[in-house]
Each structure stands twice: as C-alpha cells, then as structure tokens.
Amino acid sequence: MKKKYWSIIYGSIIIIFFICCFINQSHSSVSTNPHDKQTISSEQFLIEIPYQLWIEENNYCLNLYEPIEGCYIGAYILANKYVDFDIQEFEKKVQKPHSTYMYNLKLGEPFPLDWVLDCTSQMKVPHIIIHPPSHLFPYQEHLLEQTSKEFGEFFIPMFVQLYPNFTDYMGSPSEYKNFFQTASRIFKKNAPNVSIVWSLPVENLYHSFLYDPGDVSMDWIGIHVNISTKEQEKNNNKDILQSIYDFYITYQHRKPLMISQLEIAHYSTKNHSYYINETKTILKEIYDKIKTMYPRIKAIQYMNTYQKEINSLNHTYENFSITEQPEILDTYKNLIASSHYLENIDVQSNGEVYPQWILLDTPIYYLNEKLYVSDYFFAQPYIQTKFNNLVKKPIIIKNQKLYSLESICKDIGYKLKMNQRKNCIYLTFDRS
Known part of the structure; x- marks a missing residue:
C-alpha cells in the first residue's frame, strides 16, 4: 500500500514539473x-x-589648442585677495602650474593687455569671457570688429568664451545664434590665434539646443557649473553629476569639451554654515570622473572666488575658494597631481588626425x-x-x-x- 502511495506522489510530482515547464515555456x-x-x-x-x-x-581632427589626450587645468583668481590675485601665489598654494587663467570683459571695453602679457610671460594661456555691453541691448555687432582686432594684434594663444549666459539676454534664441555666428566669423578673420568657446550654464543644458550656433562657429563646447550652499543643503550632487554626464553624452562627438567654470560653495553668511565635506566629495567626483570616464573633457577651470554676492537684498555672500580651507586645498592638490591634468597648452596639434x-x-x-x-x-x-x-x-x-x-x-x-x-x-x- 505504501509503495502504491509513494508511486502516486512521485507520478504527481513529475506531472506538475512538466506542466510548470510548459507554462514557463509558453510565457517565454x-x-x-x-x-x-x-x-x-x-x-x-x-x-x-x-x-x-x-x-x-578614427577620423577625428583635433581642434585649436586641443590636446591629444589629458585635460588642461585652469583657474580664475581675480576675485580672491588671499592669493593676492596673483598666479605665482595661487600656484604656490596648489603646488602645480595651471594651463589657463580667466578674465571677465564686456564687449567694447579696453583689451586687458597688461594682464594678458603677465599671463604670457609666465607661459599661461588667457581665457577671456566676453559678456554683453548691456543686457537690454546685448547684440551690438559694431563693437566686434575693433575688439577682435585687439585680440589678434599680438597673435597670442587665447580662449575666448562668448556670451555664456544666453538666457539672461534680451532677444530670441535665433538672435543669439546669429550674433554668435557673426562674432565667431569676425574673430576668425581678425584673430585666428583665438579658440572660440561656446559654453552653456548647467541649468540650461536641456534646452541648450535652441541656442546652439553650430560646429563651424566654435572650437570648444563648455559648461559652467555653480554649486551653491543651497544646492549642498538639498544634497543635489547626484543631479549635478547627472547633468555633467548628459552634457558629455550630448556633445562629446562634436568638439573637445571643457568645464569652463566650476565653483563649489563651502560657506555661506546666510546661516554661517560650512560644507567642507560636501565640497570635498563633489570635487573628487568631478575630477576623478574626468580622468577615468570622460576623455573628451579636455579642460576644467576652477573659479577660486573668495566672496561672491548671492543675494543683494539680504547681503548674502558665499565662499567658493579652494585655497582657504586646508582640507579642501589638500583635496584639490591631490586630485590635480595626476599626470592626466596638463600644465601646458598644446599649440601644435591643431588639424592633426587622432x-x-x-x-x-x-x-x-x-x-x-x-x-x-x-x-x-x-x-x-x-x-x-x-x-x-x-x-x-x-x-x-x-x-x-x-x-x-x-x-x-x-x-x-x-x-x-x-x-x-x-x-x-x-x-x-x-x-x-
């Protein structure tokens, strides 16, 4: 009886197994x-x-001042009295020469010849951001001819970043594109030593295509990333990193890329709070990813600003300096010590196929x-x-x-x- 009982159970198990197999196969x-x-x-x-x-x-032609591999490091130091606004003082603190240094200029203002010559005498390449003469009347084409001639007079290698905050200006996207294309054409004629940068704010990344002037009008594509203490409080680092990734995927195949302006706040006068660890973490994330994951990002420039007014109504200031807090400075020094981060600009490889x-x-x-x-x-x-x-x-x-x-x-x-x-x-x- 027991034998018959176990035979029935065993047979039932086999039947159930085949039914399950049949059902699984029909669904798969x-x-x-x-x-x-x-x-x-x-x-x-x-x-x-x-x-x-x-x-x-396999058929890529290097653009003007694009390195074969590696990433230039640069800085803005003209708003930081604690490095005496001085290249040598800054590099003494960070313990590595930088490739580029930045300057802000309104279209039509006098060419900063003394500053440019100071950079050149120290084997640094100037990166000049040209802003509109007026936000209400930004597109004054009559100023382009003289300005471009001044940039081309000494044939000094330079980066020129034209009109970086395109949504801040009066006018339509087509007006912006037309002006940028005209400006690029005039600069190429009068200052072929200038590498033109089209750069976009990270917050405008996802509609930047509306303002895209086209490959003919630019040599590099940049993004500027500002991380305030408000962003630090929200713990929005993942969103920032995702935006940099999306920027990379979108534009990497067209031109060499740069993070044209990076600034990360570690202190605010609003609540007198410090964000040292958060700043170290996001610095490490960005510089490490450029080295290991983003070979087409070939320049990054840190805005070493001591105090920047965030809100004029309540006089809120934030500190973006990497040279003031020892922990942040040590983090930055360690990150840029890698040979991936370049000290000198390649002025010879333009047009070569790599x-x-x-x-x-x-x-x-x-x-x-x-x-x-x-x-x-x-x-x-x-x-x-x-x-x-x-x-x-x-x-x-x-x-x-x-x-x-x-x-x-x-x-x-x-x-x-x-x-x-x-x-x-x-x-x-x-x-x-």
Missing part, C-alpha cells in the same frame, strides 16, 4: 519580426550586463553567449551622426527589440573587444 516564447525569422526559445538567458560601451572615432573614444549611453545585453543592444544604441547622437543610414533587423523579446552587436560591427567595419577588468566593451575600427 519570443515574438519575432516578420522580416527576421530568428527565434529565441527562452529569455532566461537574457541579462543586462553592467558594461560601458565605447566606439572609436582617434578619439566616444562613450555610448546604452544598455548591453547578454543572450546565448552573444552581445546585444537595444534601440537606445541607434538614438545616440554620435551613432545618428556617423551611421544614420544603418538599418538592422531585430529579434524581439516581450516587445523589446534587440540587435546583435557583432552584426552591427561587421556592417560598419569595426571589431568588438571586451575588457572584463574595466567592465568595458570597445568597438574599434577594423584596420585589417
């Missing part, structure tokens, strides 16, 4: 594109792997020992620009389209290499 069957008859019997092997995907741009690596913001899937990507791959700005005619047939799993990465590489003439130590996949140009 793959719908396929009618033009692609490939069938996947089960999706249990489909996993998203935490790898970065990089593609080689491969560059482009980061693709797309998930990667592993299925039956092969790698796949989704539609996100084809939505990448670089892919849309470089391979806009690429058409692939997908396999479909639960309404998600997947494309063989190996097949894509074959079609575009690339090879696939995986680096498991770095968790990276590289698509390299097939030179065979």
Whole structure:
C-alpha cells in the first residue's frame, strides 16, 4: 500500500514539473519580426550586463589648442585677495602650474593687455569671457570688429568664451545664434590665434539646443557649473553629476569639451554654515570622473572666488575658494597631481588626425553567449551622426527589440573587444 502511495506522489510530482515547464515555456516564447525569422526559445538567458560601451572615432581632427589626450587645468583668481590675485601665489598654494587663467570683459571695453602679457610671460594661456555691453541691448555687432582686432594684434594663444549666459539676454534664441555666428566669423578673420568657446550654464543644458550656433562657429563646447550652499543643503550632487554626464553624452562627438567654470560653495553668511565635506566629495567626483570616464573633457577651470554676492537684498555672500580651507586645498592638490591634468597648452596639434573614444549611453545585453543592444544604441547622437543610414533587423523579446552587436560591427567595419577588468566593451575600427 505504501509503495502504491509513494508511486502516486512521485507520478504527481513529475506531472506538475512538466506542466510548470510548459507554462514557463509558453510565457517565454519570443515574438519575432516578420522580416527576421530568428527565434529565441527562452529569455532566461537574457541579462543586462553592467558594461560601458565605447566606439572609436578614427577620423577625428583635433581642434585649436586641443590636446591629444589629458585635460588642461585652469583657474580664475581675480576675485580672491588671499592669493593676492596673483598666479605665482595661487600656484604656490596648489603646488602645480595651471594651463589657463580667466578674465571677465564686456564687449567694447579696453583689451586687458597688461594682464594678458603677465599671463604670457609666465607661459599661461588667457581665457577671456566676453559678456554683453548691456543686457537690454546685448547684440551690438559694431563693437566686434575693433575688439577682435585687439585680440589678434599680438597673435597670442587665447580662449575666448562668448556670451555664456544666453538666457539672461534680451532677444530670441535665433538672435543669439546669429550674433554668435557673426562674432565667431569676425574673430576668425581678425584673430585666428583665438579658440572660440561656446559654453552653456548647467541649468540650461536641456534646452541648450535652441541656442546652439553650430560646429563651424566654435572650437570648444563648455559648461559652467555653480554649486551653491543651497544646492549642498538639498544634497543635489547626484543631479549635478547627472547633468555633467548628459552634457558629455550630448556633445562629446562634436568638439573637445571643457568645464569652463566650476565653483563649489563651502560657506555661506546666510546661516554661517560650512560644507567642507560636501565640497570635498563633489570635487573628487568631478575630477576623478574626468580622468577615468570622460576623455573628451579636455579642460576644467576652477573659479577660486573668495566672496561672491548671492543675494543683494539680504547681503548674502558665499565662499567658493579652494585655497582657504586646508582640507579642501589638500583635496584639490591631490586630485590635480595626476599626470592626466596638463600644465601646458598644446599649440601644435591643431588639424592633426587622432582617434578619439566616444562613450555610448546604452544598455548591453547578454543572450546565448552573444552581445546585444537595444534601440537606445541607434538614438545616440554620435551613432545618428556617423551611421544614420544603418538599418538592422531585430529579434524581439516581450516587445523589446534587440540587435546583435557583432552584426552591427561587421556592417560598419569595426571589431568588438571586451575588457572584463574595466567592465568595458570597445568597438574599434577594423584596420585589417
């Protein structure tokens, strides 16, 4: 009787097992594109792997003063009396020479010749931000001719950042673009020694395309990042880092990138609070990521401002200096000590062809020992620009389209290499 009882139980278990298998298989069957008859019997092997995907741009021409690799470091020191507004005093504190130094100028104001010559005598490259003569009447084209001639007179290497806060000026986006294009053209004619920077505020990143003057009108693309104590209180560091990442993904394939102005407040007179640890953390996040993840960011300039008025009504000031608090200064010194951060400007490589690596913001899937990507791959700005005619047939799993990465590489003439130590996949140009 016992034997019969256990036989019934054993048989029931086998039947239940096969029923479960059948149900699982029916739910895991793959719908396929009618033009692609490939069938996947089960999706249990489909996993998203935490790898970065990089593609080689093998035909990239370096822009004016763009280094082959590495990142220039620069600073603004003209609003910090505790370094005597002096290059040597600043570099004594940070213990490393910087490539560039910054100056603010309104269009039409006298050219700062003494300051430029002081920079040049110390082998520094001036980075001059040109602001409108008036916010109500910003686009005064008649001032461009004389100003550009002054910038070109001594043929000194310089960066010129034109009209950085485009939403602050009266007028439409088209007026801004037209003026920027005109200014760039006049500067290129009268001051070919000047590298033109189009820079955007981080808070305006997601509609910056409205003000984009086009590749012909610029040599570099920048972003300026201001992190106030209000942002520190909100613990918005993740949002700032995400914005820098989005900026990178959007513009990396077009021009060399720079963080044209970085300023992080560690003290406010409003509540007399310090944010030392928060400042150290965000500094480390940004400078480390440039070194390890953002090879196309090729310049970063810190705004070493001692006191900056945040609110004129209640006279609130914030301190953005990296040279005042020992902990912040030590953090900065350690970060820039890396050989990735460059002391001198490359004035010779303009126009030379050097491969560059482009980061693709797309998930990667592993299925039956092969790698796949989704539609996100084809939505990448670089892919849309470089391979806009690429058409692939997908396999479909639960309404998600997947494309063989190996097949894509074959079609575009690339090879696939995986680096498991770095968790990276590289698509390299097939030179065979």
